[in-house]
Structure formats: C-alpha cells, structure tokens
Amino acid sequence: MGRAQSHFEEGAAALQRGDLAAARAAFEATVERDPSHHEGWHQLGLVHFRSLVFEDAVHAIERAVAEGARDARVYTNLGIALQHINRLDEALERYGEALQLDPDRVSAHTNCAAILTRRFEHAEAEVHLRHVLRLEPEHGNAWNNLGVLFRDTLRLEEAVAAFKKAVTASSDPALAHSNHLLTLNYLPGVTASEVFDAHRAYGEGLSPQARALPLRDREGGPxxxxxxxxxxxxxxxxxxxxxxxxxxxxxxxxxxxxxxxxxxxxxxxxxxxxxxxxxxxxxxxxxxxxxxxxxxxxxxxxxxxxxxxxxxxxxxxxxxxxxxxxxxxxxxxxxxxxxxxxxxxxxxxxxxxxxxxxxxxxxLPGGFHCYRPAPGSPPVGPLPAAQGQPFTFGSFNNLLKVTDEVLACWAGVVKAVPGSRLLLKAYQLENAGACEHVLKVLQSHGVEAERVILEGWAAGFDDHLAQYHRVDLALDPFPYNGTTTTLEALWMGVPTITRAGDRHAGRVGASLMTHVGLKGFIADSDQRYAALAAYLASDLERLARLRKSTRQALFASGLCDGDRFTRELERSYDDFVGRERAPRRATHQLVDGV
The missing domain is CATH 3.40.50.11380 (Rossmann fold)
Structure with missing residues (x-):
C-alpha cells in the first residue's frame, strides 16, 4: 500500500469517528503525497464543509473534479458547497452534471428545487421534487420543500397538506412544523381556535416540560x-x-x-x-x-x-x-x-x-411596536389624486396575505370608486403565474385588468418607499394584517384602512392605527371596510391634509419613541425577575387624526 493511500485510510477512519482535525491532517497528507488522488481532495472538501469553511470546501472538491473525479456524489457535494456561499448558477451546473451521471440522485434534485424556488422557477422546481417523491415517497425534506413551493405560488391548502406530510415523514420535523403553523395564519377559513389548537398540539408533542432554571443571584448587578x-x-x-x-x-x-x-x-x-x-x-x-x-x-x-x-x-x-x-x-x-x-x-x-x-x-401600554424609520427616506410626495391622477388604492404586503377573499373585498372597493386603480407590489409578483392568478380573481369580481397595476421587487429600499408616491390610500389585508408595510405607508404620508379581526394577526393594523391617532381608519367587517374606503376616497381634501401631517404624527407618537418604549419593556423585564421597577415616564396621549 502506498503512503498516500495509507494516509487516506487514516483520514477515513478519523472522519468516521468525528475527529475533523485528524481527518483534515490525514487527507492533506494524502494529496501532498499524491496530488492526483481525487478522492483525497473530495474527502478533504467534505472535512472543510463539516468544519463550516465553505470556500475551502469548494476549492478542494473543484480540485477533485480537475483530477478526474467523475462521480455524481462529487458533483452534488460541490453544488452543495457552492450553494452555501451563494454561487447559485455554478451550483445548478454542478447538480446538472450530477444528474447526467445519476438521474435519480435525490440530493441533487432537492437542492436544484431549492434554488429554482428562490428564483421563482416553480414549475421546474416542482418537476424535481415530484421525481424525488416518486423515488422516495416518505422523503420529509422533499415534502417540506414542496410545501414551500406551494406556499410561494399561493396554493395554501396544498402547502398545509405538504407540510403535514413532511412532519410525519421527517426524522427532525422542526422546520416542517414551523412552516405548517406559519402557513395556517394566512388561511381565512381556519378559525383562531383551530390555529391555536395546532400550535398547542405542536408544543405538547415535544419532549416533556424542561425543568425550571433558577434565577441567578445578581448581587445588585444588571x-x-x-x-x-x-x-x-x-x-x-x-x-x-x-x-x-x-x-x-x-x-x-x-x-x-x-x-x-x-x-x-x-x-x-x-x-x-x-x-x-x-x-x-x-x-x-x-x-x-x-x-x-x-x-x-x-x-x-x-x-x-x-x-x-x-x-x-x-x-x-x-x-x-x-x-x-x-x-x-x-x-x-x-x-x-x-x-x-x-x-x-x-x-x-x-x-x-x-x-x-x-x-x-x-x-405593553402604548403598543408593542417601536419603529425606527430608515434614515434618508425619500420625502413625502403630494396626493396623486389631487394632481389629476386616477385615485389609487395600494398594498405592498406579502402576497400570501392577499388571499382570494381579500382580493374579492378589494375588487368591491375599486368598483365603488369610479375610475380608481389598485396597485399591488410584492416579491411574488416577479412570477408570471402569481400575476395571472391575481388578475383572474379580480376580473372574476368585475375589475378590468386595465385598472390593476402589479409590481415586483424595487431596485432598492428608497425606490421601494418612493412607490408610495403613486398611492392615495393603502389597504390592509386580513386575516393577517401588515405591520412594517403599514408603518412604511404612514411614514410616506399614506394612511391604511384596516379591518379588526378576531386574532392577533388580524388586529395589528388596529393597534398601529390607534396609536398613531387614526382610529377612524379601522373597520369591523368587510362591508364597512369597503364603505370606509369609498368614503375616504371621496374626501381628497382630508387625504391631502393627512398626506402632509402623517409622517410627523407617526414620528411624534409612542410608536417612534424608543426611550419610552424601552422603559416600558424594561419594567416588564423587572417584573419577570422580581426586581423593583424603575419610575415610569408619562405615556403619549391617543387622539384621533384629522
């Protein structure tokens, strides 16, 4: 046996027992003795990968390929290492080479699908995942990734079913559990009690209650x-x-x-x-x-x-x-x-x-949010409708929140205001299928495609905020309200109509609008939501005043007072550890807006 092969076997034994340092030394000795030992380079790359040194992993496995490795697992592992450092085009190429050598290589299919899903190439991603599930019907990761794909393409019921399957098929179902529970928040047909029951079942299914940990003696310290x-x-x-x-x-x-x-x-x-x-x-x-x-x-x-x-x-x-x-x-x-x-x-x-x-x-008194607007935000623009533009309703929320039921309500809003438009902006609208779905639903409720504007990513954050210059009045989705989007709209002078629901996800909008002094923008039903939108759209003078005053109102509210909010937070922390509270500052008084 040559010295290189002897070092290689030492490395394999060290890797098997989990001694990464010894494995690295042995594989480095292997390729030093025999630079053409492609499996030595491959295994060295795997050691670097397990040590979380991804660049070195890529270098070593690329060297294995250069030295003649023609094995699907080598190309797959190279793709995985490239994927970890976000070199996605190269990763896809390597997975493709792996599948040419082994068309049924499961890890190459699943990782291809993950990249393609990120790129909104959902149809091709689904082909890869379906192939995996034909090979291994109980492949938990494939079911989870299929659920993510369904969710991204607004097929929420199918997403829930896929995540449930992933939970039962996975040896470690934590990710699938969280994806399942997160998705339930978007579904309008699931009651608040049903959502809670699913969360409680998740918690009860974990290991027995962990033992309590005693508070340490701080000896007057922080x-x-x-x-x-x-x-x-x-x-x-x-x-x-x-x-x-x-x-x-x-x-x-x-x-x-x-x-x-x-x-x-x-x-x-x-x-x-x-x-x-x-x-x-x-x-x-x-x-x-x-x-x-x-x-x-x-x-x-x-x-x-x-x-x-x-x-x-x-x-x-x-x-x-x-x-x-x-x-x-x-x-x-x-x-x-x-x-x-x-x-x-x-x-x-x-x-x-x-x-x-x-x-x-x-x-927490004063609300549970404390918002710091981005520095250097674009200035507030004039009300578009007051400048002769068609009245424009808008929502920049994650499209998962904009369910078919929400679109039906918003169609009623648009129809109630002659000549008005609806501007939707969301990353999912980079995908043609998502655009087609939104237009189809709105058209089924009597809104022509010419009255709908669909936008995807903005080039940068300032460009994103500047899109509010095109919006007269923002619409909040339900049963899962916006949060950051509502605050961004307010910062850009655009108030949001919201509907107060029966659970936290559907009441955040009411909390924000109350604490900024705009309780009059809160509805308690679909009918009143649509009626309120039409009423406000008819009062351009009021909206123009709000356009000029809302940014300052938000900035002056408790929502942007970091010191006040943090003192209240700290008072709760004091209670949690049994420490005497610090004195309380005066809180902001809530008043309705103009």
Whole structure:
C-alpha cells in the first residue's frame, strides 16, 4: 500500500469517528503525497464543509473534479458547497452534471428545487421534487420543500397538506412544523381556535416540560437579557429591535444578541455595535447555544422569530434561560409550554386572547411596536389624486396575505370608486403565474385588468418607499394584517384602512392605527371596510391634509419613541425577575387624526 493511500485510510477512519482535525491532517497528507488522488481532495472538501469553511470546501472538491473525479456524489457535494456561499448558477451546473451521471440522485434534485424556488422557477422546481417523491415517497425534506413551493405560488391548502406530510415523514420535523403553523395564519377559513389548537398540539408533542432554571443571584448587578433572532440584518425585525438596543439602560441591563442569520450586512454591523455582546449561532447546535447562554448568565431570553424562518424554538423548548419571552417576529403563540411570556398590547390582544396562547400575555401600554424609520427616506410626495391622477388604492404586503377573499373585498372597493386603480407590489409578483392568478380573481369580481397595476421587487429600499408616491390610500389585508408595510405607508404620508379581526394577526393594523391617532381608519367587517374606503376616497381634501401631517404624527407618537418604549419593556423585564421597577415616564396621549 502506498503512503498516500495509507494516509487516506487514516483520514477515513478519523472522519468516521468525528475527529475533523485528524481527518483534515490525514487527507492533506494524502494529496501532498499524491496530488492526483481525487478522492483525497473530495474527502478533504467534505472535512472543510463539516468544519463550516465553505470556500475551502469548494476549492478542494473543484480540485477533485480537475483530477478526474467523475462521480455524481462529487458533483452534488460541490453544488452543495457552492450553494452555501451563494454561487447559485455554478451550483445548478454542478447538480446538472450530477444528474447526467445519476438521474435519480435525490440530493441533487432537492437542492436544484431549492434554488429554482428562490428564483421563482416553480414549475421546474416542482418537476424535481415530484421525481424525488416518486423515488422516495416518505422523503420529509422533499415534502417540506414542496410545501414551500406551494406556499410561494399561493396554493395554501396544498402547502398545509405538504407540510403535514413532511412532519410525519421527517426524522427532525422542526422546520416542517414551523412552516405548517406559519402557513395556517394566512388561511381565512381556519378559525383562531383551530390555529391555536395546532400550535398547542405542536408544543405538547415535544419532549416533556424542561425543568425550571433558577434565577441567578445578581448581587445588585444588571439583568442580563439575550435576544435570539435569524433576522438581525436588513429585515423588518431590525426596524423594531434597533431602537430597543440603542435605548436600553446599561446601568440596569446587559444585552447579548444571538444571531442565527447566515448572511450579514451593514444593518448587522450596526446592531452588533449597539449590543454589549454578540454571538453568531447559525452554525451551532441547540445544545452548544444552550451552553453558551449558560456561560453568558442570561436571565431573560427573548425570541424574536416565533415560527418564522431561521427560528431557534428548539432552544427555547428545552429551556435555555430562567425566563423565556417571545416578541415581535410572529403573530401568534409559539405553542411552547416552556415559553413564559408573550409581549403584546391590549388592542392586538384583548382579554379574550388569553385563551389562545400557551404563554402569559403581557400587554405593553402604548403598543408593542417601536419603529425606527430608515434614515434618508425619500420625502413625502403630494396626493396623486389631487394632481389629476386616477385615485389609487395600494398594498405592498406579502402576497400570501392577499388571499382570494381579500382580493374579492378589494375588487368591491375599486368598483365603488369610479375610475380608481389598485396597485399591488410584492416579491411574488416577479412570477408570471402569481400575476395571472391575481388578475383572474379580480376580473372574476368585475375589475378590468386595465385598472390593476402589479409590481415586483424595487431596485432598492428608497425606490421601494418612493412607490408610495403613486398611492392615495393603502389597504390592509386580513386575516393577517401588515405591520412594517403599514408603518412604511404612514411614514410616506399614506394612511391604511384596516379591518379588526378576531386574532392577533388580524388586529395589528388596529393597534398601529390607534396609536398613531387614526382610529377612524379601522373597520369591523368587510362591508364597512369597503364603505370606509369609498368614503375616504371621496374626501381628497382630508387625504391631502393627512398626506402632509402623517409622517410627523407617526414620528411624534409612542410608536417612534424608543426611550419610552424601552422603559416600558424594561419594567416588564423587572417584573419577570422580581426586581423593583424603575419610575415610569408619562405615556403619549391617543387622539384621533384629522
């Protein structure tokens, strides 16, 4: 046996027992002795990949190909490594080469489908996933990815069924569970009680209640708070957590952020600067993160994701801190018995909502949002209808919230205002199929295609906000209201008509409009929603006044007062750990707008 092959076998043995350092050394010795040993290069790439050094993984596996590897698994693994560093075109090419060698290679099909779904190439993605499920009908990941595809193409009932199948087929169903529960929030035909039952069943299906963790003796020191999120980057969550990080009283609170984001940007850097400590946890197991939290002596751990993407609810399920709180990133209960509190307000969650949560609801005075508008936002423009343009209703919400029932209501709004238009802007409208679906539904309710404007991505954030210059009055979807979109519209001088529903997701709009002083824009039924839209559209003078005053009204409200909001938040944190509260500042008085 040659020395190169001997080193290779040493590396294989080390890799099998999980000793990555020894495996790396052995495989490096293999290719040093024999640079043409393509399987040595391949295995070295896999060691780099498992060590989360993706660039080095790509380099090593590319060398394996250059040295003559002609194996579907090599091309597939190269594609996976390229996908992890967002070189998606190259990843697709490598998966294609793998499928030429092995047309039934499941991992190549599933990863192709994931990239194609991100690119709105849903028909081709579905072909790959259907092929996998013909080969392996119980492939949990394929069912989950098919559910995501169905959700992205507005086939919500099919998405729910696919996610349910993924839960039963997966060895680790956490992602499929969260996707299933998230999707239920969009479905108008599912009652609030049914949605709660599904969340509660998820929580009860987990391991038995984790044991309580005692509060540490702080000896007069600050309460240590940890924020956990996969969205500490350019994302809606950043608009709300940034003012809190900036306003925390550092004499009384120490703040650590646990970022589960795989991508970082300038917003990440800013949030990091505002934190006392920062931990990147995307590549760490729940057990490793739990140990890290224990080392950091966290008193209160705050989840900012709920069942949205990149959540770490598995961490909370096994209790990682003495006090666990969920806030902000998800419009419902987590369903976890180990989540102690959920932060909300009395409008979004009246007393009747207590029965729909496994957590204890803590209602913050002044609302549960604290919004920091993006610096350098474009100026507010004049009311388009006052400049001779057709009256334009608009919604820039995620199209998943714009169900067929919502479109039917909005069709009635447009028909009630002669000559008016409807402008919808959403990333899903980059897809021709989504555009066709929206137009078909609106036309079935009597709205001609000429009265509908459909827009996809804007080139940049300022361009996104500038699109409000084209909108006279914003429309809020239901039963899942907008949040950031409503605040962005207000910041651009555009008030939003909202319908107050029977659950948190459908009452956020009422909370926001109340706290900015525009209670008159809240309806309590579809009929009153449409009638209110028509009434307001007839009063251009009032809308023109609001156009000029709404940005300042939002800025002056409690919704943009980071200091006030954070003091109220800290009072709740004091209660959670049994510490005497700091004195309360005066809150903003709510008045109806002009």
């Amino acid at each position: 309460v240590r708070v940890g924020y956990v999120s996969g969205d500490l980057r350019r994302h809606s969550v950043a608009f709300f957590i940034e003012p809190v990080l900036a306003s925390h009283d550092r004499s009384r609170f120490h703040v650590t952020c646990y970022s589960n984001a795989e991508r970082q940007d300038a917003v990440t850097a800013k949030l990091r600067e505002l934190s006392d400590e920062w931990r990147d946890i995307a590549r760490l197991s729940n057990e490793a993160v739990k140990d890290l939290i224990a080392d950091d002596q966290i008193d209160i751990l705050v989840d900012l994701s709920g069942h949205s993407a990149k959540n770490r609810l598995g961490l909370f399920a096994n209790r990682a801190a003495p006090v666990q709180v969920t806030w902000l990133g998800y419009p419902n209960t987590t369903g976890l018995r180990s989540m102690d509190y959920r932060l909300t307000d009395a409008i979004a969650d009246p007393e009747s909502a207590d029965a729909l949560h496994t957590e204890r609801l803590v209602r």
